[in-house]
Amino acid sequence: MSIRHLDTLFAPASVAVFGASERPSSVGATVWRNLREGGYQGRLYPVNPKHREIGGVKTFRHVRDLPEAPDLAVICTPPATVVDLIRELGARGTRAAVVVTAGLDKTTKQAMLDAARAHTLRILGPNCIGMLVPHLGLNASFAHIGARPGELAFVSQSGALVTAMLDWAASRGIGFSHFVSLGERADVDFGDMLDFLGSDPKTRAILLYIESIEESRKFMSAARAAARNKPVIVVKAGRSAAGQAAAASHTGALAGSDAVFDAAIARSGMLRVLTLHDLFLAAETLARFRDGRSNQLIVLTNGGGAGVMAADEAAALGVPLARLDEATLTRLDQVLPANWSRGNPVDIIGDAPAQRYLDAIDVLSRDTGSAILFIHAPTAIVPSLEIAQAMLPRISAGPQHLLGCWLGDSAVAQARQTFREAGVPDFNTPEEAVRAFSFLRTYRLHQEELLETPPARSAAHAIDLQAIRAIIDQVLAEQREILTEPEAKALLDAAGLPVVPTRVVGPDPDEACVAAQSLGYPVVLKILSQAISHKSDVGGVRLNIADEQELRQVCATMLARVRELRPDADVQGFTVQPMVRKKHAHELIVGASVDAVFGPVILFGAGGTAVEVLADRALALPPLNMPLALAQIRRTRIHQLLKGYRDEPAADIHGIAGVLVAVSQLLAEVPEITELDINPLLANHDGAVALDARVRVSASRPAGADHFAIAPYPAELVEFCDWQGQALTIRPIRPEDEAQHLAFLQRLDPEDIRLRVFYSRRSIEHTELARLTQIDYAREMAFIATRGHGSSEETLGTVRATVDPDNDTAEFGVIVRSDLKGTGLGHRLMRKMIGHLRARGTRQLVGTVLRENTGMLELARSLGFEERANPHDPDDHATRFVVLPLQPGH
Missing domain, CATH: 3.30.470.20 (ATP-grasp fold, B domain)
Incomplete structure (x- = not known):
């Protein structure tokens, strides 16, 4: 289902609490109290057949007794009641529920889902703490404390961690846009939350606590989409083998390898940290510096010891400290005392007045490839607040490349607050600041990997699939799992990998000598047995055999050794290969x-x-x-x-x-x-x-x-056709098309761009162009029409459709080269896209067209689109909304 009705879940106009109670310390009483006292302005309905009223509010006995279908139902009743409640709520018109109830067995949980899906009712839980939306005052949870409004979204698989995190964040003044406990994730899961929060305007960064993932492709697709829009930072439990076992026991799901999870995080453009403290540390840093390009650090300090501590941490984490060139050193000599450190860290001495800081910042800011870590220890000479206030104009004048570290507590509290209000990320220690900067560097590397979506099949690597299939089919026909070494090497050779020549011989040393003679000495001898996978463990490998006499001796010794250690193994013979000597290998x-x-x-x-x-x-x-x-x-x-x-x-x-x-x-x-x-x-x-x-x-x-967890390039959608007597290729766009796509854009007339409302301009940045060519094929599709091959290939037109996460609606844009308008190319591209979307089950294709763009409107009509007023803005008379149903019955 993905994000369908999640807007109702997180922004309901009315909420009903089933199991609301006055019984002290009960879940129903806590949820009801939190909803009433949280500041929520919507309509609230307590439901409990045992009470006439709760706290002076009329109580309803059943779903049918409610004055309206509540947007959101919070269910705190026993497990046996949940399925019927969901069925009745769905039939009444409710589209979202938080199932706090724990103890649902597998059968009951499935019955609950079946009842919900009949009405597309979304379920958070079961067995969850609930959720909070602080800017609405919505606290639909049994947490012991509320959350203040903010721009961070926190989503947790662990309910206990939710309550602990709320307590921790409250003591530090950290606010949230959403705070969500997923529980057992019967319906709403991490993928759904990433889809929803990735496009939520109130959320600046997404924080996740994960124990396990089930639907990996859904998760990866949602993560890659969200990570393009805002930082997504993850804490994953179960790093050790013991931790993975504990996580599996706790969640009832199989925990994947932690190293594999790391690889998935890197590929999806997210950032993983190891502690909850680092979760917020990284969120603060990434939100402030996300669009910067600083890849090294300059440490500016009034205390040598603090600078050394920062440098030590940088070395430990692999963070490069910028090397100051002679021109920079000369400029610093002119504004700093003679005994300054003349290196990085830049120690401007403990008696530094505010102007010395300003002068040093001015010089160091010229190095736009570096961030500046500002470290200040309080002194009795110049108040810290005076320095902070003096620096404010410099901070607000240009792009942010500054990290702050005010050492101390009360003496620097006002200065620290001044920096924070100016948007400078602030850290308590030099080590913490350097660690935060290291998160930034890792995050940027992951963002680079996010933009890569290669094909499953590479044209650069020829593969003899027929030969590979013959090997695989033979092994499976013999009911084996492990290929022999010769079979494995033959498979790799057919796949285009470089392999050393290998001869298969029987157990007779004479055969081995003949093979060695043809290959040339020295040779390598290995035992050949389908029962022995790791040959070295039984003495089944001998390197650098110099001549025939040694080879015969090794054959006899190896056979005797293998028969002693593995008498059960059927030995077919040996493999002989040349001894490969590579210098500097x-x-x-x-x-x-x-x-x-x-x-x-x-x-x-x-x-x-x-x-x-x-x-x-x-x-x-x-x-x-x-x-x-x-x-x-x-x-x-x-x-x-x-x-x-x-x-x-x-x-x-x-x-x-x-x-x-x-x-x-x-x-x-x-x-x-x-x-x-x-x-x-x-x-x-x-x-x-x-x-x-x-x-x-x-x-x-x-x-x-x-x-594959990541959808590869869909080569099966490539189409070759004849167009106006020319060979035309219509295919999905690919990452390698970036330069070609830019050339296509540069040949478009500005007026054509404006009419299509497809690209804003002909010259665009690499990052924006990469997002057009390096797409997630599970979420969107772009077909291009090209002619020519290799370096002479040129793009003639393109059609793009972005599909919502529910696969309900796709929005399209189409444009052809300005000198090819009226040739029918746009019609052909649109038919290609319509066929693709129909095949993937998308319900409808929509587009917004300028009313004056008569050519596009005529094309849409010829393809069966219906014209409507803009549903998002009925007063908009400049555009028309076109809709094409794609599935029968819609």
Whole structure:
């Protein structure tokens, strides 16, 4: 259902409380009291068959007795009553309910949902604390304390945490736009809340406490949409194995791998923090600095010790301190005393008057790529408030690049308040300020990944799907799960990955010697057995065999060793491969598995036999392209070695990234793959090659693009057709189209842009252009018509439709190149979009058209659109609203 009727849930005109009571300490009494005392101005109805009135307010016995269908029902009655109440409320016309009641079993919960869905009634809960909307005075909860109005939305899976957080926030003066306890999330879940709050004008940032996620694609799609609009910050419980087990026990849901959750957060443009305190710290910083571009820090302080503490924390968190160039140092020499620190941190000495701060800020502000951390320790020479007031004109004069840290308490309280009122984020300690800035840097990296939506299939990686299918089908036909090493390498080779040549021989040493002779010494010998997956564990791998005599000896020794340790294993023989010697080589691991929550996941890191001990790895969700693969590599420690150091040349990082992209494509094309390990992947400046591989498959087909948590590029929608004697391609827009799309916009006449109300101008910023080309295909679609190929391809027209989260209504815009108007191209693009939306079940397609745009209105009429007055503004006579029903019966 997503956001349908959530506006009624969070902004009801009337509320009925079922189970309202006067019994002290009861849930019904607490909810009723909170609603009456919270300042809510809507109509309130207590419902309880055992009372005639509660606190002087007439009480109603049943749903049918109420004077109207309440917009919102809060249910605090026993579990056995919930289903009938929901059914009666839905039939009466209520469209939202908060089910506080706990103890609903699986059957009762499903019956409740079935009763609600018949009337599209939305349910928050069950087993939840409730929710608060402070700017409406709405406290539909049994929390012990209310919340003050503000611009932060807090959504929690834990009810106990809701009450604790309310108490904590109240003591610190933190306000909220919404405060929501999701409970068991039978209906309204994190995805729904992200959809609703992402477009809520009263919410500046969204804070989430999560224990588990079930519908990963819905969650990721909603998160990516919300994160484009405002900061979304997450605390996820269950970081350790013990914590994950506890979370699963508490929620009754399977907790996914914490590392996979981290990868999902990065890919969706959100920020994860580890503590509730950091949740608010990050929210404050991101809301103030979100549009800035500062990537390094300058510390300005009147105390050397505080500066050192900031520098230490920056080093620990990987935050770069800006290096002051000679010109900056010279300018600072002119305004600071001779004994200033002449470096960063910039220590302007403890006796600094207000003017010294101003002069230093003026010089340092010229470095627009850096944020300034202002640290002040109170002195008896100059009152802190005087310094704060003197700096106010500088703060309000330009873009905000300043973080404040007033050390102390009462002596700096007024100065701290002055900074806060001026919009400067303020922190209690230097370490806290640096940590907040590190959140900002991480958040920006995640925002960059948010803008990438690659295809499931990469044209750069040829894949022999027929050969791969033959291998997979043979293994499954033999009722096996694990591919032999030769099979695994053949599969990788067919997928376009670099693999070392491998010969399969029987247990006879003579066969091994013949293979080694053809490959050339030195060689590597490995045991071949379908029952032995990790060959090194049983002495089944021998490297660098120099000649035939040594090879024969190793064959005999290896067979004896394996038979001793694994007498149950059927040994088919050996594999022989050349001993690959790469100068300056690194052992890496590339792998894939299927997470229980987020589906297919790709791993990269330091490889070799000590892979578990090193634990240097980064995970990413497919589909991957080169920018995303490179970002994944950068998240590992071994990346520093791959970049080169001293006399060690840099490895072919782009070649390594290409392997990751190829694995991503393999997971999309072959849904049977459940596990894949390439270890080691040997890489140096000349490239990379897979020396060993392990693949597990399953007939249940848990991988494949359909199971990706992020919808990949829908290549199946590409269409080739003839248009006016020319070959035309109509396809979904893709991230790589950015430059081509800009060229298209630049060829449009300004008047055409104005009439279509599609783009505001021909020249737009990269970030805005990226949002047009790097779209979430689960939420919107843009088809472009192109001619030509490769570098000569040009865009001739485009149609775009944005679908609401309920898949009820899509709003379109269409435009063709100005010199191609009247050629029927717009009609063809619209038919493509209409067909796509019908297939995905969208109910109607709508658009707003300027009345003077007769061409567009005529096109709409020819396609079957109906013209109506603007439903959002009946007094608007300049535009017309066009509507096309897409499904039978609508």
